[in-house]
Amino acid sequence: MTSETVRLQRREEVAHGTMAFHFDKPAGFSFKPGQAIDLILPDPAIAGTEGARHAFSIVSAPHEGELVVATRRRDSAFKNALAGLALGAPAQVEGPFGALTLHNKAERAAVFVAGGIGITPFMSMLRHAAHQRLQRRLVLVYSNRRPEDSAFLSELQRLEGDYPNFSLVATMTRMAESRLPWMGETGLVDAALLKRVAAELPDPVYYVAGPPAMVAGLRETLERVGVDDDDIRSEEFYGY
Incomplete structure (x- = not known):
């Protein structure tokens, strides 16, 4: 699976203890609503380890011009690195993947x-x-x-x-x-x-x-x- 470079554009609190992170969307990146990505951070403390990546469902919709993920705040190496990521800083994404997507039959709710x-x-x-x-x-x-x-x-x-x-x-x-x-x-x-x-x-x-x-x-x-x-x-x- 190939990786793409993205950069953090902004972050916001979307509920008590929950943050959303807005990244730019690479040109040509497509996905189905409900799919996920792996987010890989360059933080030296975790770079090159399994702890440098985390799977996130994509919050944003395909027609939107950004990739958004959201997470609860936790005291983990990855969460601390994500919280400390500077605006404009790079990260890598791999994906999309996942099969939790909407069924095709419109007559079914x-x-x-x-x-x-x-x-x-x-x-x-x-x-x-x-x-x-x-x-x-x-x-x-x-x-x-x-x-x-x-x-x-x-x-x-x-x-x-x-x-x-x-x-x-x-x-x-x-x-x-x-x-x-x-x-x-x-x-x-x-x-x-x-x-x-x-x-x-x-x-x-x-x-x-x-x-x-x-x-x-x-x-x-x-x-x-x-x-x-x-x-x-x-x-x-x-x-x-």
């Missing part, structure tokens, strides 16, 4: 289920769908501890208002620890919520992304409510 930073592949898919005005039903079930922890929540709320084929169902699991008001769902994503969300959707395909334990639990829940295993696609996020 898609239900995205994201936990925390698992939202990243779905941001690319939703931005692309809205840009293309895709004529299919899309629902995002998005679980976080608090609104403060919910990356891209404001953008998703705006998108729901602008794109009639998209519905957002956000739920918070630790509102007692939040300082922000919340009028939406609370509690874990369970069978009752998933059945209610999908009640009127045409033959949905389910996509699940988040921490490994959450992904495994949601796959079991979906199977218990009668979803065929062939209609569940998932991606586990390690070390985000």
